Amino acid sequence: xxxxxxxxxxxxxxxxxxxxxxxxxxxxxxxxxxxxxxxxxxxxxxxxxxxxxxxxxxxxxxxxxxxxxxxxxxxxxxxxxxxxxxxxxxxxxxxxxxxxxxxxxxxxxxxxxxxxxxxxxxxxxxxxxxxxxxxxxxxxxxxxxxxxxxxxxxxxxxxxxxxxxxxxxxxxxxxxxxxxxxxxxxxxxxxxxxxxxxxxxxxxxxxxxxxxxxx
Amino acid sequence: xxxxxxxxxxxxxxxxxxxxxxxxxxxxxxxxxxxxxxxxxxxxxxxxxxxxxxxxxxxxxxxxxxxxxxxxxxxxxxxxxxxxxxxxxxxxxxxxxxxxxxxxxxxxxxxxxxxxxxxxxxxxxxxxxxxxxxxxxxxxxxxxxxxxxxxxxxxxxxxxxxxxxxxxxxxxxxxxxxxxxxxxxxxxxxxxxxxxxxxxxxxxxxxxxxxxxxx
DNA sequence: CTCCCCTGCTCTGTGTACAAGCTAAGGAAG
DNA sequence: CTTCCTTAGCTTGTACACAGAGCAGGGGAG
Numbered sequence: 001x002x003x004x005x006x007x008x009x010x011x012x013x014x015x016x017x018x019x020x021x022x023x024x025x026x027x028x029x030x031x032x033x034x035x036x037x038x039x040x041x042x043x044x045x046x047x048x049x050x051x052x053x054x055x056x057x058x059x060x061x062x063x064x065x066x067x068x069x070x071x072x073x074x075x076x077x078x079x080x081x082x083x084x085x086x087x088x089x090x091x092x093x094x095x096x097x098x099x100x101x102x103x104x105x106x107x108x109x110x111x112x113x114x115x116x117x118x119x120x121x122x123x124x125x126x127x128x129x130x131x132x133x134x135x136x137x138x139x140x141x142x143x144x145x146x147x148x149x150x151x152x153x154x155x156x157x158x159x160x161x162x163x164x165x166x167x168x169x170x171x172x173x174x175x176x177x178x179x180x181x182x183x184x185x186x187x188x189x190x191x192x193x194x195x196x197x198x199x200x201x202x203x204x205x206x207x208x209x210x211x212x213x214x215x
Numbered sequence: 216x217x218x219x220x221x222x223x224x225x226x227x228x229x230x231x232x233x234x235x236x237x238x239x240x241x242x243x244x245x246x247x248x249x250x251x252x253x254x255x256x257x258x259x260x261x262x263x264x265x266x267x268x269x270x271x272x273x274x275x276x277x278x279x280x281x282x283x284x285x286x287x288x289x290x291x292x293x294x295x296x297x298x299x300x301x302x303x304x305x306x307x308x309x310x311x312x313x314x315x316x317x318x319x320x321x322x323x324x325x326x327x328x329x330x331x332x333x334x335x336x337x338x339x340x341x342x343x344x345x346x347x348x349x350x351x352x353x354x355x356x357x358x359x360x361x362x363x364x365x366x367x368x369x370x371x372x373x374x375x376x377x378x379x380x381x382x383x384x385x386x387x388x389x390x391x392x393x394x395x396x397x398x399x400x401x402x403x404x405x406x407x408x409x410x411x412x413x414x415x416x417x418x419x420x421x422x423x424x425x426x427x428x429x430x
Numbered sequence: 431c432t433c434c435c436c437t438g439c440t441c442t443g444t445g446t447a448c449a450a451g452c453t454a455a456g457g458a459a460g
Numbered sequence: 461c462t463t464c465c466t467t468a469g470c471t472t473g474t475a476c477a478c479a480g481a482g483c484a485g486g487g488g489a490g
Contacts, residue, residue, distance in 0.1 A: 004474070028441070039475045040442090048260060052267035054361065061442060061481060076356045080302075087298055141291045146269065147362055219444070243471070254445045255472090276452055276472060 005042035009049045016055050017153055023068045027056065031180055038115070054150045069154070078203035081151050082196045085133065088148070089179065090188035096139030103180045106132045111173050114166070122161040125169075129161070132176060133179035136183075136195075157161035163209045171201065220257035223247070224264045231270050231281055232368055238283045242271065269365045272382045284369070293418030296366050297411045300348065303355035303363075304394065304410035305403035311354030318395045321347045326388050329381070337376040340384075346378070347391060351398075351410075384414065 010121040012032070015021045033043045045063045050056040060066040092098055110128045113121035133152065164172070175198040182190035227247070248258045265271045267362040272402065273279040274368045309312055325343045328336035352360040371392045379387070397406035 020280070030441075041474055041476090044442090045259070045473095048263050049267075052264075054358075063442065073357060076358050080358060080362070083302055087295075095285060141295075142288060143269075143291050143295060143365070147295070147365060150362065161332075169268065245471075256444055256446090259472090260443095276450090278472065 004036075004038045005045040005049075008038065008042055009046035011036065012046060013053070013055065014049060016050070021066050023066050025066045026062075027064045027066065029063065054128050054154075074206065075203075077151055077154060078199060078206070080174075081148075082199040082203075084148055084151070085199055086192040086196040087137070088137050088144055089183070089191035091140035091144075092136045093153065093183045093186055093188045093191035095168065096136075096141075098135055098139040098183065100180060100184050103132060103135060103183070106135075107173065107176045107180060114169055114173065125161045129172075129176075136179075164205060168201075168205055172198070175201070219251075219253045220260040220264075223251050223253065223257055224261035226251065227261060227265060228268070231265070236281050238281050240281045242279045242281065244278065249281075269369075289418065289421065291417075292366055292369060293414060293421070296363075297414040299359065299363055299366070300351070300414055301407040303352050303359055304398070304406035306355035306359075307351045308398045308401055308403045308406035311351075311356075313350055313354040313398065315395060315399050317374075318347060318350060318398070321350075322388065322391045322395060325391065327348040329384055340376045344387075344391075351394075379420060379421065383416075383420050387413070390416070 012021075012027070021027075026049060029040045029043050029047070032047075033040045036043070047056060047058060051058050051064065055067055056064040106128050110125055110132075113125050130152065134145065137148055161169070176195055179191060179194045179198065182194055196208050227236075229243070236242075242262060244255045244258050244262070247262075248255045251258070262271060262273060266273050266279065270282055271279040272282050321343050325340055328340050342399075345367065349360065352363055376384070390409055394406060394409045394413065398408055
């Protein structure tokens, strides 16, 4: 949209996803405006877009505050991702036009970081992973990507790859390879199944990380 | 959020959904502002919210214009609704707490309008129908309703019940009754199947209306 | 001592003014 | 006659100012 508003939106988004903004923290317009060196107008627009992304909740006369995620929400989120991304994989395998070579390249680049998960590699893996998923979404339709925006980059996702064990990481990469293979074969059911497993496995890892003792 | 912005948003939303705004029509901020007797500020916010709803597309230096729906989009939309609403019905049947009496009451009130579809009844049926679906969505989770906002009240939906034959209308109402029965029985698969059929039947009616000769 | 009311402050909601960018139309040159 | 450049108009993007609604803190009364 605008220059400043877009920039503020992206910055705040990064801060929230990166955990640098505590859940429940209030985002006062003037404070944010001063911090970014702009007026309140673009800040207001940025906050509204964050609300549309589901990252903040804005109450009529109280302003915006960073959304709090409950455990129930996380579970529902994994469920919906599995459903929608599975559907996306099926559609992409059947009809979507996607660059299989580029997808394979993404896999290769992710696997190159398999050794050093502890360093900055996790961020890069997160980025590449998101790029791969997005490519599948785009191939699946026009409306689907916009729907998934509210689900894919939720706060917790940001930290996911940091907490992966090497075994989990290899499984994840293996599923990526299998997904590409299923897409290449044009097998919708296969692609959907792999994607569902992929998402649910990530969900399980996430759950064990946040709640080590089980439920 | 605000008073004026909320009002303008609701009004414009109604105009777009009601077909009083032609697809592709540009919505200039000052023009809208003058029409509603407010300044550009709340209008801007209303337009951004419409963008979040997927009802307008706003291009950086060109402003907002009413979204154009292609036939492909409609098909994808029905697909996604069937997927997500089916999921919602399953979740609602299994765990969600919903007022079954109230749902039955909604069915009764809809059926009362079965005779005169031609009059103002169609609008009332649309409203009641939406209320019933929303109740199921709410019972299914916290994130789901927000996702479905972008899908449920798309322009074409508005005109749906006007074009229903009496037979189609009866089938639709019958499916509502069956859905409530499945929900009462706590049978997730049953509820999901009925809902899927319900959505896809509506999609078929929609398709035959827009494209009488078939594909 | 406690509870209620009042007052002051803070923050959002809205109005308005200015600046920047895009589009299109008109004129001049090849 | 065609094409490119320039310029003018329109529309959005941003900054700033004011008004109104909550909320908190303090003071007074019971």
